[in-house]
Amino acid sequence: METATETVALPGYARALVTGASGFIGSHLVRRLIADGVEVHALTSAVSSVTPVRLVDVVDRITLHEASLTDRSAMDAVVSASAPTHVFHLGAYTHVGKSWDRIDECVQVNVQGTANLAEALSRAHCRRVVSVGTSEIYGDVASPFREDEPVRPISPYSATKYAAECLCRVFHQGRGLPVVMVRPFNAYGPAQSPDRIIPEVITRALRGQDILMTHGHQTREFNFVEDVVDGMVRAAVAPGVEGEIINIGCGEDIAIRDVATLVLKLMGDPVMARFGALADRPTEIWSMHADTTKTRALLGWEPRHTLEDGLERIQHSGAYLSAEKELNFFDDHWDRGLPWYAEQFAPAPPGARAGEATPSYFYSDTPSTASPRRCPKSGCSCCYANRYGGPGRSLSSPASWARRAGSSLLRCGTRWRTPPACPGRDGCPGTWQEGATPNASKPSMTDSGATPCWFSSTRSWWQTR
Numbered sequence: 001m002e003t004a005t006e007t008v009a010l011p012g013y014a015r016a017l018v019t020g021a022s023g024f025i026g027s028h029l030v031r032r033l034i035a036d037g038v039e040v041h042a043l044t045s046a047v048s049s050v051t052p053v054r055l056v057d058v059v060d061r062i063t064l065h066e067a068s069l070t071d072r073s074a075m076d077a078v079v080s081a082s083a084p085t086h087v088f089h090l091g092a093y094t095h096v097g098k099s100w101d102r103i104d105e106c107v108q109v110n111v112q113g114t115a116n117l118a119e120a121l122s123r124a125h126c127r128r129v130v131s132v133g134t135s136e137i138y139g140d141v142a143s144p145f146r147e148d149e150p151v152r153p154i155s156p157y158s159a160t161k162y163a164a165e166c167l168c169r170v171f172h173q174g175r176g177l178p179v180v181m182v183r184p185f186n187a188y189g190p191a192q193s194p195d196r197i198i199p200e201v202i203t204r205a206l207r208g209q210d211i212l213m214t215h216g217h218q219t220r221e222f223n224f225v226e227d228v229v230d231g232m233v234r235a236a237v238a239p240g241v242e243g244e245i246i247n248i249g250c251g252e253d254i255a256i257r258d259v260a261t262l263v264l265k266l267m268g269d270p271v272m273a274r275f276g277a278l279a280d281r282p283t284e285i286w287s288m289h290a291d292t293t294k295t296r297a298l299l300g301w302e303p304r305h306t307l308e309d310g311l312e313r314i315q316h317s318g319a320y321l322s323a324e325k326e327l328n329f330f331d332d333h334w335d336r337g338l339p340w341y342a343e344q345f346a347p348a349p350p351g352a353r354a355g356e357a358t359p360s361y362f363y364s365d366t367p368s369t370a371s372p373r374r375c376p377k378s379g380c381s382c383c384y385a386n387r388y389g390g391p392g393r394s395l396s397s398p399a400s401w402a403r404r405a406g407s408s409l410l411r412c413g414t415r416w417r418t419p420p421a422c423p424g425r426d427g428c429p430g431t432w433q434e435g436a437t438p439n440a441s442k443p444s445m446t447d448s449g450a451t452p453c454w455f456s457s458t459r460s461w462w463q464t465r
Contacts, residue, residue, distance in 0.1 A: 006300065008234050009036040010086055016236075017082045019043045019069065019117065020090030021062075022052030024192045025132075025184070029088060029229045034061050036233075041065060041082035043091065054191055069113025075120040086236050087129040089117060092161065095195065096136060097281065099157035110160035114167050122175040128242070129179040130235045131168045134161050135221075135249065135288055137183060143253070144291040147183070147245040154283045165245070172243045180241045182232060185249030185290050189225030190314055197256060198222070198311075201263045205271050211264070212277040216257025218286050221249045224310035227303040234299040241298050249290030250303045259307070266311055 010016060016033050020026040021042030033040045040062040044052045051059045065082065067074035069091050093102065093109045114131070121129060138145040139152035153159040171177040188198045197220075204211050231248035235241065260273045295301050305313070 008230070008237060008300075010038050010233065010237060012037060014085050015039045015041065015083060016086045016088065017041045017043065017079070017084035018088045018090065020092060020132075022054050023090060023094070024054070024189075025187055025225055025228060026088075026090045027052075027054035027191060028189065028225045029090070029232060030055065030062060031058060032226070032229045032233060034058060038086075039063075041078075041084060043067060043069075043078055045069065045091065069116055070108050072116045072119070075116045079117075079120040079124050084124070085127050087117075087121060087126055088132065088232060088236065089114065089129065090132045091117075092132075092164075094134075094157065096155050096157045099155050099160075103156045106156045106160040110157075111163045111167070114164035118167060118171040118177060118179075122171055122177050127178060128236050129168075129177060130232055131165065131179050131181045132232065133165045133181055133183045133245075134158065135183050135185040135247070135290065136285075137162045137165065138285075138288070140283075140285055143287045143289050144251065145183075145247065145288070146291040147247060147294055154285070169243065178242045180235050180238075180243070181245045182235050183245065183247050183249075183290075184228050184231070185221040185223055185247070185288065187223050187225045187228045188310060188314075192225070197259060198263060198314075201260050201273075202267070202314075205264060205267050208271060210271050211260055211273040213257065213260060213273055213275050214278045214280045215276050216260065216273075217255055218280075218284055219253035219255050219288065220259075221251070221253050221289050222259065222307050222310070223248070223250055223303055224305040224313065227305055230304070231295070231299060231301045234301050238299050244294075244298065246298060247290040247292060247295050248301070249292065249295070251290050251292040253287060253289035254307065262307070263311065266315065 010033065016038050018026055018030055018033070018040065021030050022044040026042075030040055030042055042055060042062045043065045044055075045066075045068050051064070055062065055064070063082065065078045067078050069075065091109070091113060093099065093106045095102075099106050134157075135145065136155065136158035137151050137153055139154045139158060141149065141152055151162060153162045165181050168177070168179045168181055172179050188196065192199045194200050194203045201211055227250075228248055235246060235248075257273070257275055264271065264273060292302075
């Protein structure tokens with residue numbers, strides 16, 4: 001059951017810069033700001049012609065900046081180009097366990113990256129900077145965690161995030177940077193990466209794989225991502241909070257084993273959770289939950305969703321609802337060109353009608369296995385392909401492709417061809433028949449058995465290279 005709270009938004013004149021915009025929480029924040037009518041500038045570290053996957057459905061409504069936080073001159077350029085009134089700094093290396101093997105990256109991105117951004121912002125005229133830390137900063141101290149108590153980070157990730165937070169405080173005191181530091185507790189929701197507990201349980205269950213876990217006695221908060229985003233927006237507009245550290249968490253924890261059990265129950269218990277199959281981490285934090293006194297007093301924030309509410313929202317969103325979508329979404333093949341993101345996000349552009357060209361797109365819902373034909377748009381030299389079903393959408397790059405439920409909606413300027421043979425990925429000896437399609441639901445398998453790689457000969461598709 002959702003709890004009613006007063007809606008808060010940035011002012012109408014706001015221009016928001018979001019670092020880490022293509023991440024799980026960052027992409028949800030971008031959508032929230034768009035819905036609030038804010039001009040959004042999204043910073044992503046992926047310097048590529050391919051639109052970041054979590055932003056593909058909103059790329060026409062934001063200004064996308066591609067730069068690394070570790071590049072000092074790039075931060076100056078991004079801040080100058082966006083001229084933000086409000087900044088949300090979420091860009092970071094975020095994996096706790098893997099941070100032990102990537103300490104240099106943690107330091108460079110989380111510490112040096114924050115310093116670079118703070119330097120650039122200290123000469124700008126923004127009204128508020130929200131620096132997003134983590135509850136992991138608290139480390140192995142007694143919970144509930146209070147913002148004014150000493151912390152003991154116990155991983156390279158948490159140590160570097162604490163260092164970043166200290167830098168923000170220094171820039172506030174020394175250069176007047178109007179920054180507030182927030183420490184969000186565990187978030188979950190649609191589009192989360194599969195290396196986090198809730199999506200990992202869901203994805204493994206959809207694959208029919210038992211869940212290998214520790215005994216699961218450690219407890220954590222679980223906050224629905226929209227609630228966490230709301231806390232960040234409130235931190236951006238609340239009066240007099242510059243220089244403060246504020247928790248964003250519900251204050252209620254639950255054992256990890258109980259979370260896994262609840263998720264599996266909602267899915268009909270398709271597999272078993274094998275508790276004790278994995279060893280505990282040597283630096284495990286056994287209890288993590290927030291003291292929310294300061295949060296409620298300064299931000300007027302409280303979560304709208306219980307854990308059960310949020311899990312139902314995930315189910316209804318369709319993000320994990322079918323094995324096909326789940327495999328498309330989470331198998332980390334999107335950066336190799338598979339078109340799964342259009343399955344999840346892409347709508348038809350405004351005004352698109354079957355058989356008619358729009359200023360940027362040609363859309364057809366007519367079934368066809370014919371070779372690509374010339375776009376009917378006057379003066380356009382691009383090609384398009386017909387498929388069946390609902391609308392689909394290409395990426396912003398002319399050399400990219402996408403689909404949704406089998407139809408075609410290809411950006412003008414895209415050129416298409418079908419190679420006569422399998423490109424030989426991973427030593428594949430098979431042939432790629434004309435009109436073959438990547439098997440998006442199972443990227444390492446085929447429908448027909450004609451090839452052992454990504455290509456199948458049972459459906460018509462045209463790939464660009």
